[in-house]
Amino acid sequence: MTSPSAIQVINLTHTFATKKEEVTAVKSVSFNVAPGEFVVLVGPSGCGKSTLLSLIAGIFPPTHGKILLYGQEINGPSSRTGYMLQKDGLLEWRTVEQNLILGLEIQHQATREKIAHARYLLKQIGLSHVLKHFPAQLSGGMRQRVALVRTLAVQPDILLLDEPLSALDIQNKLYLEELIIQVLQEHKKTAVLVTHDLEEAIAMGDRIMVMGGRPGQIRRILRIPDEIRALSPMKARGHREFRPLFEELWREVERP
Incomplete structure (x- = not known):
């Protein structure tokens, strides 16, 4: 019998109601995250990345669909998740x-x-x-x-990271990338990171989910090659496959 996914997002839609209108931030989003996996969400501003992370954190309930953590549906904040912000x-x-x-x-x-x-x-x-x-x-x-x-x-079993390194200078950013990876691997944590930094996404993640559109949906999922994943974030940037992958990811994020 296989163990349940750490995170299951099932047909997730969320709509915010304002005084003037209703705005759907994410629509029909589904994906799984395996225990111990590091998944990164990227995409243009306004495509629902942070909303999706907040939904996983249980900060507010989805309008439609559901989220399961280790097979259990969540109805609010869970002690199994830790949330780190910018x-x-x-x-x-x-x-x-x-x-x-x-x-x-x-x-x-x-x-x-x-x-x-x-x-x-x-x-x-x-x-x-x-x-x-x-x-x-x-x-x-x-x-x-x-x-x-x-x-x-x-x-927590799951670490949710909403652009925690974006305000740092490059030296501190690289140091903390290394530190986060080290801590997650040592303590066998699952993680979901939201970032606008595509280099950071490739250097840290196991898989990258590219979001786009309004309402936001997952356009594409890229799996980072094993030879890059085996390296530290600093050394990964020097791998021969890093730059082609960055350019491919850039084109996907910039696609209308």
């Missing part, structure tokens, strides 16, 4: 340590063991020395690393 969302009046355990406190899981695990994760990414610092004392890259640990501290 803005780190750190609370300025709390120390790094207090920020790390915020999710645990909200879920009433701030046990001694889980707090110790959060500290361990912070040490693992080289930031144990800032435990008692406040967010204003950290650089942008450090803040995002803390946000990553805060997301992982609740030990």
Whole structure:
């Protein structure tokens, strides 16, 4: 008997109602994500990528269709998912340590063991020395690393990433790409990333789902070659197949 998909999106449609009109953001979207897989959503602005991620996170229910996490239909936010955004969302009046355990406190899981695990994760990414610092004392890259640990501290099975690296300089972006891949592989997490950075998509993902249209639909799915997937994000960019794949992906995203 095969294990269920980590994520099943089944005939998903979502319509937002405003005072003036109804706007359908995504329509008839279906796909599966296997346990441990890293899937990336790309496409032009306004095609529903972030809406789709929010639906998977259970932030609001779909208008039609359904979403299953490990075979169970969701009806709201799930403890099996962790959601990381472009803005780190750190609370300025709390120390790094207090920020790390915020999710645990909200879920009433701030046990001694889980707090110790959060500290361990912070040490693992080289930031144990800032435990008692406040967010204003950290650089942008450090803040995002803390946000990553805060997301992982609740030990989700699925990590949902909505352009978490887009505001960083190239050095911090590349460092965090490597770090995220390392952490996901070590802890056997499933991930869905939304990004506008096509290089980032190819360097990090196992599969890329190209969305387009309004309402948004999945136009095409590209599987990253094994020889690129086996490399770190930095080294992947130097592979001979990387640039042709980037150009193919660019043409697909830019297609009317």
